[in-house]
Structure formats: C-alpha cells, structure tokens
Amino acid sequence: MQSATCIRLDQVCRTFGSKEVIKEISLQVGRSDIFGLLGPSGSGKTTLVKMIAGIDEATSGDVYVLGERMPKLSHMQQIGYMGQSDALYAELTAQENLEFFCALYGLGGADKKRRMQEVMELVNLGAHMKQQVARYSGGMKRRLSLAVALLHQPPVLILDEPTVGIDPVLRQSIWSELEQLSRSGTTIVVTTHVMDEAERCGQLGMIRDGTLIAAGTPEALKKDTGSATLEQAFLHFGGAAS
Numbered sequence: 147m148q149s150a151t152c153i154r155l156d157q158v159c160r161t162f163g164s165k166e167v168i169k170e171i172s173l174q175v176g177r178s179d180i181f182g183l184l185g186p187s188g189s190g191k192t193t194l195v196k197m198i199a200g201i202d203e204a205t206s207g208d209v210y211v212l213g214e215r216m217p218k219l220s221h222m223q224q225i226g227y228m229g230q231s232d233a234l235y236a237e238l239t240a241q242e243n244l245e246f247f248c249a250l251y252g253l254g255g256a257d258k259k260r261r262m263q264e265v266m267e268l269v270n271l272g273a274h275m276k277q278q279v280a281r282y283s284g285g286m287k288r289r290l291s292l293a294v295a296l297l298h299q300p301p302v303l304i305l306d307e308p309t310v311g312i313d314p315v316l317r318q319s320i321w322s323e324l325e326q327l328s329r330s331g332t333t334i335v336v337t338t339h340v341m342d343e344a345e346r347c348g349q350l351g352m353i354r355d356g357t358l359i360a361a362g363t364p365e366a367l368k369k370d371t372g373s374a375t376l377e378q379a380f381l382h383f384g385g386a387a388s
C-alpha cells in the first residue's frame with residue numbers, strides 16, 4: 147500500500163533575476179519516507195529544500211507540506227530544518243543555543259532538559275553542552291545544528307547535507323537514527339552528494355540544472371538503467387558526475 151502523501155510539489159519554478167534555478171519540478175514524498183535529493187553542486191538542491199521548508203517561496207507552482215501550502219509561518223512548528231550554514235549563536239554555549247530553540251518551539255519543563263540531553267547524546271556532543279559554540283570545530287557545529295533540527299521532534303525533517311564534515315563512524319550512527327525516526331513516522335528530505343547515503347534513502351530524486359531528471363527507489367533507478375551503481379544510473383539519466 148502506498149503511504150499517504152506528506153510533501154507535494156506541483157510544477158515548482160524558482161528564478162533569481164533572469165536565472166531559472168528550479169524548472170517545473172513536480173514530486174511527492176510519502177509520509178515517513180526518507181527522500182534523498184541527489185545532484186551535483188549548483189543543481190538546485192538547496193533552493194528546492196528551502197522552498198519545502200518554507201524559508202523561500204516558489205516563483206510559480208505550489209509546495210504543500212502536510213496539506214498546507216508553503217510558506218506558512220504557523221506551519222514551521224511541523225518542520226525541523228538544518229541548512230548548510232549553521233544558524234547558531236557563536237557567543238552562546240551549546241546549552242544556551244538549545245534553550246533558545248526550546249523557547250522558540252515552546253518546549254519547557256522536564257521535557258526540555260531530557261530532550262536537550264537526548265539530542266546532544268545522539269550527535270555525540272553530550273560532553274560539550276556547556277562549551278561556547280565559537281570554540282566548536284566545523285563538524286561539531288554541524289552536529290549541533292542537527293541536534294537543533296531534531297529538538298522539537300517535528301513530523302517533517304529537512305536536512306541540507308547534514309553529514310558534511312562529520313566522520314564516517316558518526317555518519318553511520320546519524321543515518322541509523324534517521325532510519326529509526328522514519329520507522330517511527332517522521333518524513334525526511336535530505337540532500338546529498340554521497341552515493342552510499344543516497345542508497346539508504348527509500349526514494350531518490352536526481353536533479354541536474356534545476357530539472358528533476360529521475361525519481362524512484364534506488365533499486366528501481368539502477369534496474370531501469372541497467373546500472374550497477376547509482377552514479378552510473380545518474381549519468382545514464384543525463385547527470386554530470388556528482
């Protein structure tokens with residue numbers, strides 16, 4: 147049985163000045179799916195996920211998340227977003243950053259403390275709660291950003307290259323957690339360049355020059371093109387090496 151739709155894009159276009167960056171993309175993401183967006187640098191992945199997260203608006207076409215047309219301010223509570231640049235307060239400690247986002251999401255009391263500890267353990271930063279973020283390494287900041295996105299347990303998670311700068315061991319444990327979240331009902335959209343991460347997605351959309359060149363399960367995309375790897379399948383559909 148096909149899962150209910152969580153995210154729907156109908157002929158979405160985004161232009162910057164005269165430059166058409168997203169060209170009539172239509173796609174659907176089922177509830178509790180992990181949907182990966184795969185494409186080379188500059189192909190439009192970030193632009194697309196920002197519109198899904200409601201941070202940017204389509205020039206034309208429609209984006210729906212859980213039945214609501216985006217962007218919609220009151221719907222932001224439903225979405226956890228982790229962008230490529232870390233939206234953290236460097237002068238504050240990790241704990242103070244998390245407390246700020248808890249306040250934003252209306253998390254309080256015992257729940258708040260437990261959840262803050264949980265997400266920090268998850269990204270392996272449990273011992274660095276009281277450290278100032280300015281003293282964090284790049285990879286630690288990425289991990290803290292991921293912790294922030296997970297904090298309020300949103301039904302929809304949008305992650306823009308969440309594992310860049312994160313070591314392979316932690317990358318595996320983050321992916322295991324994403325799979326666990328998906329099993330418990332969270333819908334996840336994740337952008338990646340990394341083929342082994344793309345393999346772990348339930349559904350994949352391949353993007354090149356702002357166009358969705360193929361979509362389907364990793365297995366179907368390989369099978370349909372007679373490819374042994376997703377990289378070969380991507381090239382078959384007309385993608386540049388990612």
Ligand SMILES: Nc1ncnc2c1ncn2[C@@H]1O[C@H](COP(=O)(O)OP(=O)(O)OP(=O)(O)O)[C@@H](O)[C@H]1O
Pocket residue numbers: 162165167185186187188189190191192193194230
């Ligand atoms: N605010 C903007 N103004 C003008 N052009 C933009 C803007 N944002 C993105 N672009 C352009 O849109 C295109 C797609 O960019 P985008 O960041 O979405 O690609 P991407 O696939 O996420 O790349 P990467 O994998 O390197 O993050 C690029 O050519 C970029 O220069």
